[in-house]
Amino acid sequence: MYAPLLSNRYLTSRIIPFLAVAAVALCVALVIVVVSVMSGFLEEVRRSGKTLIGDVVVTRDIIGIPHYEELIREIEALPTAEAACAVVETYGLLQMPYGQGDGGKQIETVQVWGIEPASFDRVTDYRSKLYWRTPTKEEAAALAPDDPRLDAEYQREREGMSLHNAAGEPGLVLGIEISPFNRRTKDGSYRTENQSGAQDPGYFMPNIEPAPLLTLVPVTESGKIVGEKKMRFPVVNEFQSGVFQIDSQRVLAPIAEIQRMLALDAADVVSRTERDENGQPKIEGRTPARATTILVKAKPGVDPMQLRTDVEVAYARFFEKIMKDPARSRFGKPPLSVLVATWEQRLSALLGPVEKERALMRTLFSIVYVVCAALVLAIFWSIVQEKTRDIGILRAIGASRTGVLWIFLRYGMLIGVVGSLLGVLLAWAIVARLNDIHDLLGTPSPTWLRVLAWLAVLVGLGMIVHSVRRASALRTVLWGFGTVGLVSLALVLWNHEGHVIWDPSVYYFSRIPSEIDTDIAWTTAVFGTLFSVIGAAIPAGRAADTDPVKSLRYE
């Protein structure tokens, strides 16, 4: 019964335990803040990455899957699938309507996705990713007054959703980062500017003439290149997926146009030897249109892995159905197997490095636990040293070795528990206000704060003089160090013109992820406590083994 009394009393009546508690709290807070931000970052990448890809992706190379409409019907009949859409994926060259020097045009290598906007929207929530659209009331309230999206001239969702311009011409929707004239601001929104850097009218891509020139290279089933196909597409809108690699490379175009350019559209098959009654080569049949990719959206609550399995079964059924029908299989045999992957598997190249970075950070910051244990050990060593005589007294009045051990282990646990809980609270306070703290660091210090800091310096100097006059060495030293600190702070505030750490033009997300990872928080708190107990265990064991006579004689 004496162990709790003494542990609690040791904890509350001395300064050293508070230093230990502060050390544990800072270690725990550090780990939680870093890992929470990294987890939040990964979650943002995952959330954004998923939006334009659906839950499961069926792919084949550039040859494509024939009769894909049949496959989509087969997939949409699945109880686990909500919707599916076809995409033609390829790479191309996009000659932009601007460039450097004497009339030269800039050419971008782009990933072209031929889509049918309505079905693509059902699977990927495409509409919400269009950048130039009419904001909702809530969105409009959050936009800066000079945000161009508030201007009706910039609201082009009809064009974006039809992939055609007002004149009815098929157009492109570019990733928002493709044009270098879309300048990202601190709040994460975009302003269009021209080459001289001036805004409004700027280079608002849907208004720029001439239309960009898209060059694609069709490939035959045997892998031969069949010349190049060029076509001008006006830019009808731009999209923002949230993933830089997608927004800086991907271009969306009407699927029919891309199929035509890549010779993946439906076409007549003519005989090389036979002629019809008009003397033209005889039409033997028609090859079906092809799509390289099918995107599938899962029904709410369905695990993508389950859907993937179902889609594989649906594809096998589709294959069998087509192959049993000679009329359809003659000119368009689907491949025996296709690649079916969940969105996570498909984006593994993108998510993998971030996940590895998070694991690396977690591992590196685990060292902080060891630091925490070492701090507690050092502090406890000094506490046990100081308490040697108390240990002798306790042993003299009948306390057992385990009793003495338990006092210090319990003491360590109390420090760990209190420190870890404070660490969690501190981390929560920091993470919840991370963007505010960042904004504060990013703005120049106000004049009143600078003046206040210099006034504090003057007070510090006055206290040094006062301490010298009172011949107090301790006060003089303390005020001396304090004043040096205040001078440093005043100088920093004086020269602080705003320091942006999380620059949205470098990091893709406009705001730092600011949600605490509760699993990490509690795990860290448990480990903080555990390592505090481990740190206390060695001095506690030493205390328990102390010879009572030696302890009582200890000076």
Next chain:
Amino acid sequence: MAQRKDDTALLSARNVRKTYHLGKVRVPVLRDASIDIAAGEWVSIVGSSGSGKSTLLHLLGGLDRPDADSGPISFAGDDLRAFGPRRENEYRNRDVGFVFQFYHLLPELTVLENAMLPSLVGLGRLRWLFSRGELRERAAELLKTCGLGHRLLHRPAELSGGERQRVAIARALINKPRVLLADEPTGNLDEKTGGGILDLLASCHSDGLTLVMVTHDASIARRAQRQVRIADGCIALAHE
């Protein structure tokens, strides 16, 4: 060298040896020291500094163990050398009470808590819950007897030397031990305060407590019923 053979002794040491090892150097402190203390007796152990009197007191109180070739130390007929850790802790907690020259109070606890500490050590959580009121009352009563009724919630740092020693005596008596072992109980106090402490010890003795007191002051030793002189690690002389 035995001083008195008494089969009814409450506390007895026979040919006790104790050697300290300072690195490779052996320092024999007690060499065949023997003593018998009867129940209710007040014995003073006197001797010069370093003569081994405190060592003998520590051995009698079970705080230290004699050499392997030492003779027995027994309490009420039980050999302390045969005590396991649990019985040894019980012995220190219930059978004997210690009073030290430098008081040895725990600075974080109040006067009342210091006095109650041996009860807290001796009781489990459950027994403490049921008897804490009674124990608190007993500790307060003891402290009142020692003249500290108005100091119960003070910390040791707020007390004078004499007051601290009174708290230490109350602590030693809280578990009603049969023997009180006092190591220079007045060694750190002025004559008047020391006299008050001796009066308190005498009063405890008159209540039937066996008292073993180590001192180097012959005038203080004379207050005991019997004096035992220790020199060169042996019991040299006894005065009735």
